[in-house]
Amino acid sequence: MKNRVALIFGYNDYALEIAKNIVDSYNKIYIYSLQSEQDTVKNSSEFEIRSFDLSDKWDDINEFVDIKHSIAFCVLEDNAENIFLTISLRSSFPDLNIIALSNNKETANKLQMAGANRVIPLVQTTAEMIAEMMEKPIVKEVFHNILFENSTLKIAQIRINGTNSYIGKEIIELDWDKKYGVIALSIMYENMRNEFIYSSIIKHYRVKEGDSFVIVGYEIDIKEFEKIVGSECD
Structure with a gap:
């Protein structure tokens, strides 16, 4: 049986905070890690960590994911890798809801052209601040609206x-x-x-x-x- 899942590509503090705040909305959350990221962030026993390569064809995802009702977050810290990942996912999954993080306007435009449904700009603040903000109900509601609703x-x-x-x-x-x-x-x-x-x-x-x-x-x-x-x- 295929599940409604959240696929988070990028093993970093942003990925872990996103995972913590959407855990109640999906049957399962998978965090996909490039090998280069695995030594930089503490492992989280709450979520399953899987390895991936940018050359992957994503055949295994098609086997267990209900694509139309699932979501993918592209949060790789390298802009070029994040854009390439978005293109790859969109090419393989036309119906997948893809959310991408961007640290500047130029990258945001490229991510939209690459096929992201929504691009979330990152202000120049630390992930620790975002973690603190996300503990507040009003901020969590705003974050949810930006990600999931047709919000401007x-x-x-x-x-x-x-x-x-x-x-x-x-x-x-x-x-x-x-x-x-x-x-x-x-x-x-x-x-x-x-x-x-x-x-x-x-x-x-x-x-x-x-x-x-x-x-x-x-x-x-x-x-x-x-x-x-x-x-x-x-």
Whole structure:
């Protein structure tokens, strides 16, 4: 019997966090690892780890996967490999829902051309921050909508410039959702340290020039917000 499964290609922290947060939605989750990745990330006993090669023909997947009701995540850290993988999967499985991660706009465009149903841009933050964010129900809901629903929600990282009124204000005072329709998820300081936006330890932190905020919203709202408070970081 074929199963509704999630296939995650890439053995890294992003892959493990995705797996943890979709475990209740699929009969089985398989993480596929290139040999070069296996020494860099701790093994997770929660999920079955399988080896693969970019030259694979995927015949074994066809035998046990209900392709039309399953999903594949392409999260290889090398952009060229991720694009090649997406092309290969799309060529073999026209009906498979493919989600790909991208670290820049150019790669995102290539992944879409390669056949990805949806491309999720990665902001320049650590996987540990994403892991912390994903523990919050509201963020998990947003993440689910971006992945699985026909949503136009986007994630962006906005750097605060020196000309806006938010500099000097405490985090707890910010009302971006009411004014601009965007939701702030986290803050990254100039030294690259980051904090979840709703953490009690930073609610009285005062915004400084050069701080960056990871936000979620509709593209038109993000662009308007960017004009007012700062500049977008690719």
